[in-house]
Amino acid sequence: MKSWILRNLTITRRIAQLTILAMMFIIPYLNVKGFTGVIGTFYSMEMMGIPIVDPALCIQTLALMRELYVPLLLAVIIPLLAALALGRIFCSWACPFNTLAEYAQMLRLKLSPNKRIQAHNPAQIGHYLATLCLFMLALVFTFPVITFLSMPGLLTSQAADLVFLGSLGLELGLFLIIILAEVVIGSRFWCKYACPVGATLSVFRTGASLKVTFDASKCTCQKTEIYDCQKACPLSLNPRKKGIYPYCYNCGACIDACQRNGRALSLVFIHQKEHVKPLQRKMEEVNG
Numbered sequence: 124m125k126s127w128i129l130r131n132l133t134i135t136r137r138i139a140q141l142t143i144l145a146m147m148f149i150i151p152y153l154n155v156k157g158f159t160g161v162i163g164t165f166y167s168m169e170m171m172g173i174p175i176v177d178p179a180l181c182i183q184t185l186a187l188m189r190e191l192y193v194p195l196l197l198a199v200i201i202p203l204l205a206a207l208a209l210g211r212i213f214c215s216w217a218c219p220f221n222t223l224a225e226y227a228q229m230l231r232l233k234l235s236p237n238k239r240i241q242a243h244n245p246a247q248i249g250h251y252l253a254t255l256c257l258f259m260l261a262l263v264f265t266f267p268v269i270t271f272l273s274m275p276g277l278l279t280s281q282a283a284d285l286v287f288l289g290s291l292g293l294e295l296g297l298f299l300i301i302i303l304a305e306v307v308i309g310s311r312f313w314c315k316y317a318c319p320v321g322a323t324l325s326v327f328r329t330g331a332s333l334k335v336t337f338d339a340s341k342c343t344c345q346k347t348e349i350y351d352c353q354k355a356c357p358l359s360l361n362p363r364k365k366g367i368y369p370y371c372y373n374c375g376a377c378i379d380a381c382q383r384n385g386r387a388l389s390l391v392f393i394h395q396k397e398h399v400k401p402l403q404r405k406m407e408e409v410n411g
């Protein structure tokens with residue numbers, strides 16, 4: 124089962140994403156019927172009695188309260204541990220905004236295939252600067268700006284409102300403006316530069332966190348304008364080059380594309396040391 128998942132990362136991820144989209148409506152519906160095992164939204168929820176809070180919202184709340192509130196700190200342990208181990212996997216596998224933005228991007232490429240963005244890895248500073256400004260805004264003006272800009276929280280709370288109250292809020296307009304801009308501009312700018320949730324999660328990454336690595340000696344692709352792995356990347360990154368982090372959200376689409384070629388890309392926890400590679404290569408030559 125585990126190796127099937129690893130060989131079919133994109134199919135598995137699509138199933139997970141669509142399940143989350145369905146759960147956005149099914150869970151509030153079950154709540155109405157009396158189910159209390161899972162309550163809340165991607166802002167904050169309770170699963171089997173365990174509170175879980177979005178780390179970006181936690182920082183904003185602590186800044187607005189101007190005090191350390193221990194229960195809030197405890198509620199970010201699970202998302203932070205997940206980010207430390209697996210990177211921004213929440214973004215690529217669970218966030219409903221990303222799911223919709225990926226489908227919007229596919230639609231855009233279908234309608235105008237020549238508009239494909241050239242894959243490149245932007246400088247890291249752009250990723251953090253906007254979020255830092257947002258947190259400063261919240262702090263200086265004591266205004267909960269992160270609440271409005273957290274797309275996973277906004278979409279899940281709107282879905283809950285629809286089920287509970289039968290109505291939608293004006294906040295949904297912000298989502299529509301962003302997704303429309305993504306379709307027109309097509310650069311996936313929101314998840315790369317503007318989202319405070321993704322930017323906060325990407326801070327919690329160490330050398331041992333799950334990461335994409337490229338072994339040039341295994342690459343069998345002919346030199347081309349755009350490689351299969353680059354074409355597959357929903358964020359238009361170039362996984363053949365260094366510097367995909369903090370943008371890369373470990374979706375595995377490039378790994379899947381590489382399966383058809385030389386398997387030069389892989390998802391690993393720790394960078395392989397150079398001195399073990401010759402031994403591994405010999406083992407592969409002998410054992411296939």
Ligand code: SF4
Nearest residue numbers: 214218221314318321
């Ligand atoms: S960056 Fe924000 S909107 Fe994009 S996938 Fe991550 S949480 Fe969702």
Ligand code: SF4
Nearest residue numbers: 356371372374375377
């Ligand atoms: S570099 Fe690979 S794993 Fe990272 S976002 Fe792009 S396709 Fe996904």
